[in-house]
Amino acid sequence: MKFVARQPADGINVSKTHPLVEASTLVVGLSAIFVLITVALIFLVEIALYFVPAEKEAALFDGWLPDDVLSLAQSDERLIATQDIVDRLAMHWPESPYRFRVEVDDSDAANAMxxxxxxxxxxxxxxxxxxxxxxxxxxxxxxxxxxxxxxHLRALGRGAVLSLFFAVTTGDDVAGIGINAADITLRGFSRRQESNADAFGLTLVNKEYGHVAESWRLFERWEIQDDSILRFASYLSTHPSADDRIADMKDLARGEGWRLDGAVAPLNWQQKENPATLR
Ligand SMILES: [Zn+2]
Structure with missing residues (x-):
């Protein structure tokens, strides 16, 4: 009997499933994996928040500065004045576990984080x-x-979460692991987190000054100056749009019976540069 090698049938490597179905299975599968990883990371942050009290966090990050921040000299009067305002506001939050430290990043993009x-x-x-x-x-x-x-911890980017988790589990301090501010701030906060932060900020301002005058004036100016909006993109990309925000703040102030006008303090460094703007 002679052996005759059978040729494989044509198209044996071609799947019987329609290519579009296969492609979508792949896309759906990969997306599901991506979503699972993201959920796991968010969960990881919640766990970290539970196990890392603010006091521990403060100790862990003591003296830390993101790698991409170009900070001004400690003697810079803008830095000193800003730190002073933070210290005064923080006095109205006496149970705070943090010792707040201000750094001024030498960057044209207006932002605060x-x-x-x-x-x-x-x-x-x-x-x-x-x-x-x-x-x-x-x-x-x-x-x-x-x-x-x-x-601020929930907003950590994925890479930063893993670095932080690694630092927490190994007991290292985080100064050496190299986190960029950009990794952290890209994600921004939810609408709800932003309005809670606005309400708390306004409460502190009212306690410090006895009124909330000019609290939202910066945002009002930004609203009018459309042409220059790009220059402020960094702040506006991580914070909600001004219109709703201002309305909410005014509602809160009225509801709490806070004064909307009062004496406004000038900024020292601007007084010297431009005496004409003295108020
Ligand atoms: Zn915010």
């Missing part, structure tokens, strides 16, 4: 935009609100 360990970063771009201490105080009070609700 709350970072682990009680670190508050404001950019020179933001300090150039504010026209009174009261405007700046609200922006800072809002960031304090993120610490109050520990939003």
């Amino acid at each position: 709350a970072l682990p360990g009680g670190l508050i970063i404001v950019t020179t771009g933001l300090l150039d935009q504010v026209e009174s201490e009261n405007e700046l105080a609200f922006v800072l009070g809002h960031e304090l609100g993120h610490f109050k609700n520990r939003d």
Whole structure:
């Protein structure tokens, strides 16, 4: 009997399933895996928040600064003045577990952010935009609100979460692991987290000044100046749009019976640069 090798049938490597069905199975499968990983990471942060009390967090991040921040000299008067405002606002939150530390990032993009360990970063771009201490105080009070609700840890980017988790589990300090502010702040906060932070910030401002005058004036100016909006993109990409925000703040102030007008404090560094703007 002679053996005749059978040729494989044509198209043996071609799946009987329609290619579009196969492609969508792949896409759905990969998306499901991606979603699972994301959910797991969010869960990981919640666990970390449970096991890492604010005091531990403060110790872990003591003296830490993100790698991509170009901080001003400690003697810079803008830094000293901003730290002073934060200290005064924080006095109205005596049970705070953080010792707040301000760093000014030399960057034109106006922004302010709350970072682990009680670190508050404001950019020179933001300090150039504010026209009174009261405007700046609200922006800072809002960031304090993120610490109050520990939003700043929930907002950590995925890479930063893993680094933080690694640091916490191994007991290392985080100074050496190299987290960028950009990794952390890209995700921004939810609408609810933002309005909670606004409410807390406004409460602190009212306690400090006895009124909330000019708290939202910066946002009002930003609303009018459409052409320059791009310059402020960093703050606006991580914070809600101004219109709803201002309305909510006014509602809160009226509901609480806070004064909407009062004496506004000038900023020292602006007084020297431009005496004409003295108020
Ligand atoms: Zn915010």
